[in-house]
Amino acid sequence: MILADSAKYDVSCASSGTFRQGRANTLGNATYSGICHSFAADGRCISLLKILMTNICIYDCRYCINRRSNDIRRTLFTPAEIADLTIGFYRRNYIEGLFLSSGIVKSPNDTMELFIHTLKLLRHRYRFNGYIHVKIIPGASAELVHQIGFLADRLSVNIELPSRQSLAKLAPDKTKESIIVPMRQMAGEIEMYKMEKKKYRHSPNFSPSGQSTQMIIAATPESDYDILRLSEHLYRKMNLKRVYYSAYVAVNHDALLPANPRPQLIREHRLYQADWLLRFYGYQSHEIVSESHPQLSENYDPKVNWALHHLDFFPIEIHSADYEDLLRVPGIGMRSAQKIVFHRRAANLSRQDLRRLGIVYKRAQHFITINGRFEGGQSSLLHSLLSERKIERARQLHFDFNDAPSAVQPSITGEL
Amino acid sequence: MAIYSYDGTFMGLMSLIGFLEDKQINPVAICDKNDLVTDLFEEQEDIKTDEKRARELIGRIVDHICEPAFDRIVYGFLSQINGFEMAIFNYLHLGLTAGENVERLAGDRRVAPLRRLSLRVGREVHRLKGFVRFAQLADGVYYAQIRPDHDVLPLLAPHFVQRFADQHWVLHDLNRSRAAMYDTHQCEIVILAAADSLCFAENESHFRDSWRRYFQTIAIAERKNRRLQQQFMPRRYWPYLTEMAERVR
Numbered sequence: 001m002i003l004a005d006s007a008k009y010d011v012s013c014a015s016s017g018t019f020r021q022g023r024a025n026t027l028g029n030a031t032y033s034g035i036c037h038s039f040a041a042d043g044r045c046i047s048l049l050k051i052l053m054t055n056i057c058i059y060d061c062r063y064c065i066n067r068r069s070n071d072i073r074r075t076l077f078t079p080a081e082i083a084d085l086t087i088g089f090y091r092r093n094y095i096e097g098l099f100l101s102s103g104i105v106k107s108p109n110d111t112m113e114l115f116i117h118t119l120k121l122l123r124h125r126y127r128f129n130g131y132i133h134v135k136i137i138p139g140a141s142a143e144l145v146h147q148i149g150f151l152a153d154r155l156s157v158n159i160e161l162p163s164r165q166s167l168a169k170l171a172p173d174k175t176k177e178s179i180i181v182p183m184r185q186m187a188g189e190i191e192m193y194k195m196e197k198k199k200y201r202h203s204p205n206f207s208p209s210g211q212s213t214q215m216i217i218a219a220t221p222e223s224d225y226d227i228l229r230l231s232e233h234l235y236r237k238m239n240l241k242r243v244y245y246s247a248y249v250a251v252n253h254d255a256l257l258p259a260n261p262r263p264q265l266i267r268e269h270r271l272y273q274a275d276w277l278l279r280f281y282g283y284q285s286h287e288i289v290s291e292s293h294p295q296l297s298e299n300y301d302p303k304v305n306w307a308l309h310h311l312d313f314f315p316i317e318i319h320s321a322d323y324e325d326l327l328r329v330p331g332i333g334m335r336s337a338q339k340i341v342f343h344r345r346a347a348n349l350s351r352q353d354l355r356r357l358g359i360v361y362k363r364a365q366h367f368i369t370i371n372g373r374f375e376g377g378q379s380s381l382l383h384s385l386l387s388e389r390k391i392e393r394a395r396q397l398h399f400d401f402n403d404a405p406s407a408v409q410p411s412i413t414g415e416l
Numbered sequence: 417m418a419i420y421s422y423d424g425t426f427m428g429l430m431s432l433i434g435f436l437e438d439k440q441i442n443p444v445a446i447c448d449k450n451d452l453v454t455d456l457f458e459e460q461e462d463i464k465t466d467e468k469r470a471r472e473l474i475g476r477i478v479d480h481i482c483e484p485a486f487d488r489i490v491y492g493f494l495s496q497i498n499g500f501e502m503a504i505f506n507y508l509h510l511g512l513t514a515g516e517n518v519e520r521l522a523g524d525r526r527v528a529p530l531r532r533l534s535l536r537v538g539r540e541v542h543r544l545k546g547f548v549r550f551a552q553l554a555d556g557v558y559y560a561q562i563r564p565d566h567d568v569l570p571l572l573a574p575h576f577v578q579r580f581a582d583q584h585w586v587l588h589d590l591n592r593s594r595a596a597m598y599d600t601h602q603c604e605i606v607i608l609a610a611a612d613s614l615c616f617a618e619n620e621s622h623f624r625d626s627w628r629r630y631f632q633t634i635a636i637a638e639r640k641n642r643r644l645q646q647q648f649m650p651r652r653y654w655p656y657l658t659e660m661a662e663r664v665r
């Protein structure tokens with residue numbers, strides 16, 4: 001299946017964020033808590049049928065297997081074929097929905113028309129209510145972007161590379177404008193229709209799960225600082241739901257591309273962790289990386305790294321600290337911080353209670369007090385944190401690591 | 417002090433616990449009367465199902481504790497793991513006085529056992545929402561087999577009713593010889609023995625093979641990690657997963 005082969009490098013497995021009830025005589029609903037239907041041999045969740053409509057392409061992006069200058073066999077799915085396969089898979093409970101992307105046939109707009117045709121078949125002929133994510137073609141017209149927004153649950157347009165210069169070098173047919181213009185249009189329309197929906201219940205949904213994007217890491221010289229600042233901008237100014245980072249995998253021999261044999265997975269993993277801090281933990285990008293320290297640490301996750309550089313912020317009292325401050329404690333994840341806030345109202349929490357709530361006590365103890373008592377220590381601190389790297393290795397590919405620190409116990413005890 | 421038995425149904429258990437609460441009795445054990453073995457040393461008493469009393473108790477749970485507490489009890493019941501009745505009794509006994517705070521006392525020995533049971537059931541339900549695989553039979557019905565650890569049909573069926581509202585389907589629990597059947601109007605749980613052989617729709621193998629091929633191509637070879645795959649998708653589910661079945665045989 002050639003066409004799945006190219007789509008697999010898209011890392012977005014997210015099918016959550018939409019809630020739609022099933023309706024009589026229609027097929028499908030989009031549930032809230034992303035359901036994984038299977039797990040691929042690399043451990044990633046499979047929830048969507050990812051189809052590359054065609055590997056034909058008029059562009060020549062250097063990093064892409066489907067670029068015009070490659071001599072490969074080209075094929076194309078028709079809209080009817082895609083719709084049939086999606087419905088067949090959905091009815092068998094193989095998938096949550098469809099993720100549709102494509103090389104560019106004839107022109108960006110021609111390709112978009114084929115997408116729209118496919119989605120209309122699914123939504124109108126098959127009355128399919130499940131999740132659909134469409135990757136917009138850079139340079140698509142405003143009218144077509146507008147139309148497809150009413151048919152899809154999520155839209156995305158890939159940033160591809162973290163700077164204009166890199167884009168010009170490696171994706172000569174794409175301009176920054178061809179990406180930013182539709183992105184900005186979608187941000188505006190998503191916002192507008194969301195507000196309409198609040199006022200008028202029957203107003204239509206426009207990409208109700210928002211938009212996301214993806215960029216390739218380590219194919220070009222941008223630092224983590226550049227990357228995270230860009231992500232922060234996308235989250236705060238463009239209201240993006242997710243930025244996906246994809247460690248560059250060499251598929252072409254090209255003088256313009258680095259000849260690194262292995263994808264930089266640890267770096268990608270650290271970026272996801274930092275991204276998580278930006279979105280859910282209330283960190284600003286400049287707290288994580290800076291012009292003088294532009295790269296994320298390989299050894300420590302960015303949250304631990306921040307804590308080590310701000311020891312004066314700690315220890316904090318578990319019974320009185322704000323939720324936001326609890327989140328800054330290594331060993332306390334989002335879920336466990338919520339649980340602390342919930343449970344401390346009814347009972348005085350002991351060390352055992354904290355463990356039971358999913359806190360990695362070995363790590364957290366150096367940053368907290370319990371009823372004023374401090375049980376950590378400086379010398380054991382570093383030791384307990386150093387053991388972390390091993391764990392991280394094992395979890396590299398686990399994408400949903402919001403509570404990763406609490407899910408695994410450190411292997412070294414930390415007592416010296 | 418005695419062993420109390422009920423008829424094995426949820427309403428039966430609610431009647432029994434309602435009775436015990438009214439009479440302020442602390443039982444030694446609670447048993448399904450179908451599993452009861454005569455015990456020479458303990459007194460035994462069977463309490464008949466009383467819909468009214470059961471409904472009263474459920475009303476008190478929802479009003480005086482909270483709705484999540486009721487869900488927890490239902491999940492605990494469906495776990496059908498040895499001792500679930502006493503776990504429910506202890507939780508309720510505390511809950512009816514402590515109110516919704518009972519949900520905050522995760523570590524309490526009267527609360528922890530039921531929490532553990534309900535979490536296990538919740539996890540299985542969540543997994544199965546993804547792992548159930550339907551195949552179309554010659555008569556057009558979509559049919560799936562599962563062998564769940566817990567009695568999860570009542571929790572899974574509503575999900576698939578929502579999802580496959582326009583399709584006839586049957587979800588068959590082979591461990592319990594029961595099935596949820598849906599005909600686009602209603603869904604019922606019925607007793608159903610395993611069929612000797614199934615006759616599949618013509619295009620079934622087309623979809624099955626496409627899915628298997630898709631599944632194999634989607635993994636990135638450079639990132640292969642079988643251990644992680646197994647951690648998320650435990651082996652015991654494989655026989656019923658279209659994409660993994662071959663590896664088991």
Ligand code: SF4
Binds near residue numbers: 057058059060061102
């Ligand atoms: S436009 Fe997309 S498919 Fe075409 S070469 Fe560039 S990355 Fe590849």
